[in-house]
Amino acid sequence: MGVEVRVEGLTKSFGSQLIWNDVTLTLPAGEVSVMLGPSGTGKSVFLKTLIGLIKPEKGHVWIEGVDIANCSEKQLYEIRKLFGVLFQDGAMFGSMDLYDNVAFPLREHTRKSESEIKQIVMDKMELVGLAGAENKLPGEISGGMRKRAGLARALVLDPEILLIDEPDSGLDPVRTAYINQLFIDLNAQIDATFLIVTHDINSTRTVPDNIGLLYHKHLAMFGPREMLLTSTEPVVAQFLNAQRVGPIGMSEEKDADELAAEADIEMPPLPPVPFQIEPSNGMPRRGQREPGAWCRENGVTPPPGSFEKAAATAVVGG
Amino acid sequence: MATNVITGPARVSGNLFAFMLDVLVALFKRPFQIREFLIQAWFIVKVTIIPTAFVSIPFGAVIALQVGGLIKQFGAQSFTGSAAVLAVVREAGPIACALLIAGAAGSAIAADFGARKIREELDAMMVLGIDPIQRLVVPRVLACMLVAVFLNGMVTIVGVAGGYVFNVILQDGTPGAYLSSFTALAQLPDMYQGMVKALVFGFIAAIVAAYKGMNAKGGPKGVGDAVNEAVVITFTLLFVVNFFISAIYIQLVPPKGM
Numbered sequence: 385m386g387v388e389v390r391v392e393g394l395t396k397s398f399g400s401q402l403i404w405n406d407v408t409l410t411l412p413a414g415e416v417s418v419m420l421g422p423s424g425t426g427k428s429v430f431l432k433t434l435i436g437l438i439k440p441e442k443g444h445v446w447i448e449g450v451d452i453a454n455c456s457e458k459q460l461y462e463i464r465k466l467f468g469v470l471f472q473d474g475a476m477f478g479s480m481d482l483y484d485n486v487a488f489p490l491r492e493h494t495r496k497s498e499s500e501i502k503q504i505v506m507d508k509m510e511l512v513g514l515a516g517a518e519n520k521l522p523g524e525i526s527g528g529m530r531k532r533a534g535l536a537r538a539l540v541l542d543p544e545i546l547l548i549d550e551p552d553s554g555l556d557p558v559r560t561a562y563i564n565q566l567f568i569d570l571n572a573q574i575d576a577t578f579l580i581v582t583h584d585i586n587s588t589r590t591v592p593d594n595i596g597l598l599y600h601k602h603l604a605m606f607g608p609r610e611m612l613l614t615s616t617e618p619v620v621a622q623f624l625n626a627q628r629v630g631p632i633g634m635s636e637e638k639d640a641d642e643l644a645a646e647a648d649i650e651m652p653p654l655p656p657v658p659f660q661i662e663p664s665n666g667m668p669r670r671g672q673r674e675p676g677a678w679c680r681e682n683g684v685t686p687p688p689g690s691f692e693k694a695a696a697t698a699v700v701g702g
Numbered sequence: 703m704a705t706n707v708i709t710g711p712a713r714v715s716g717n718l719f720a721f722m723l724d725v726l727v728a729l730f731k732r733p734f735q736i737r738e739f740l741i742q743a744w745f746i747v748k749v750t751i752i753p754t755a756f757v758s759i760p761f762g763a764v765i766a767l768q769v770g771g772l773i774k775q776f777g778a779q780s781f782t783g784s785a786a787v788l789a790v791v792r793e794a795g796p797i798a799c800a801l802l803i804a805g806a807a808g809s810a811i812a813a814d815f816g817a818r819k820i821r822e823e824l825d826a827m828m829v830l831g832i833d834p835i836q837r838l839v840v841p842r843v844l845a846c847m848l849v850a851v852f853l854n855g856m857v858t859i860v861g862v863a864g865g866y867v868f869n870v871i872l873q874d875g876t877p878g879a880y881l882s883s884f885t886a887l888a889q890l891p892d893m894y895q896g897m898v899k900a901l902v903f904g905f906i907a908a909i910v911a912a913y914k915g916m917n918a919k920g921g922p923k924g925v926g927d928a929v930n931e932a933v934v935i936t937f938t939l940l941f942v943v944n945f946f947i948s949a950i951y952i953q954l955v956p957p958k959g960m
Contacts, residue, residue: 432825435829437825437828437829461831461833462831464828464829464830464831465831467829469826469829471822471825471826472822473821473822475821475822475823475825475826476823476826477823477826477827478817478818478821478823488830489830489831492830492831492832493830493831534826537830
């Protein structure tokens with residue numbers, strides 16, 4: 385299962401302000417992809433375009449032969465049933481408690497009995513570690529809990545595509561590590577296509593199969609994790625290693641003077657490529673590849689220390 | 703897409719009109735959200751009923767005072783009752799009702815939708831395959847219309863009663879004259895007209911409030927702005943619409959001969 389998402393030449397601007405131009409990429413079916421980018425590069429806008437909440441000026445988003453960017457309202461509502469979406473703040477319905485929130489899609493779209501619904505809701509609540517909090521209102525719980533409740537609601541209809549907006553903002557490092565592990569386990573279990581929007585470098589280095597980087601109003605690079613982690617392309621290397629040296633400045637990109645001043649400074653060497661997180665039950669995922677496989681196939685020598693136990697624990701930290 | 707003085711308001715009114723058409727289409731989509739409708743109707747009643755009562759007593763009294771004084775100079779005190787009824791039923795009722803629906807119910811709806819919008823609840827709902835217009839806006843619009851009609855009835859009764867009290871106690875009118883002249887000028891179509899007005903006002907107030915709330919942007923400040931704009935736009939629209947309905951009504955229905 386899992387559905388491929390094919391994005392072709394997507395362009396979006398608000399008024400005269402261009403957000404991004406000509407974004408073309410394919411989210412492979414059943415794989416986990418991460419979309420990265422400096423703040424304000426329209427990552428969330430990209431995510432909303434994929435579900436048809438925002439209409440792009442140009443381009444197509446193909447999912448099972450339907451172009452989400454240009455289809456009718458009716459088709460849109462139909463195709464959205466394939467999606468589970470986790471919004472930044474969870475987007476829980478404030479007037480319902482967590483149980484009703486998670487049960488909402490089931491009650492709307494299925495003819496399941498209340499006892500079946502209860503079974504499913506309790507399963508999902510347990511999965512995200514919220515068992516016992518069913519009767520709390522969204523206003524009474526912390527941001528992290530709202531986020532996990534949002535995830536439970538996104539999972540309840542067994543989505544083919546899971547879009548996740550900044551799962552780690554507002555979460556502590558331990559919860560972030562848990563939620564990252566949860567994504568990998570979920571992917572192994574339901575085989576859905578994942579797209580995670582984030583700017584947490586640690587998660588980016590260890591979770592996905594593919595990484596994309598939005599920068600300066602375009603898609604700088606999209607490809608397998610090892611390709612981006614071993615890339616010496618200045619923008620990619622700077623961002624994935626959280627350095628000040630490189631073309632990205634404090635506000636947008638640096639100007640010519642700043643770049644000229646940095647021209648002689650050499651980019652620091654790339655850190656070792658860590659292991660990818662594996663499903664906790666040891667069963668390989670469909671999108672999973674052997675560590676270093678991409679590097680070997682493409683004749684790239686990974687930085688020294690890559691794919692070694694010590695390097696992995698040093699960077700993963702969880 | 704630069705917005706200037708002319709295209710800006712034109713775009714907003716165009717979008718508002720398109721939104722209204724969306725709501726009209728969604729009105730006939732099943733399943734009808736009966737539960738939401740009842741909850742909302744009850745909520746609107748709760749926020750409007752007491753202020754409406756308090757507004758309508760002085761409204762009726764003011765009309766009685768003004769008309770009473772004026773009519774005395776013509777020596778036609780016996781018609782005070784009929785003039786008060788005419789004014790309350792035709793204009794004061796629907797206007798007081800419009801103020802309350804826009805100010806209390808409209809602001810509540812706009813604030814609710816604005817908060818939902820910035821918390822991405824509406825997006826989440828659309829992503830879950832549910833149309834917020836059909837699910838949330840339609841029940842509110844219908845609830846607003848229903849409650850507006852009932853409020854209009856209440857304003858009319860309380861206003862006329864207030865007028866009666868002021869006329870009889872403060873202006874030395876006789877109860878018999880006030881009551882017997884009730885139907886001298888006023889006629890049944892006046893009341894129908896008041897009800898139609900209330901219905902239209904309820905519709906407009908709910909549509910504008912929902913539209914403004916659903917298009918709130920820019921965080922919590924955006925919600926405040928949306929509520930403010932919704933109330934101001936609704937007031938303006940309601941008074942203009944009131945004028946047109948009154949003008950049409952006077953053309954269509956001949957005044958009662960004496």
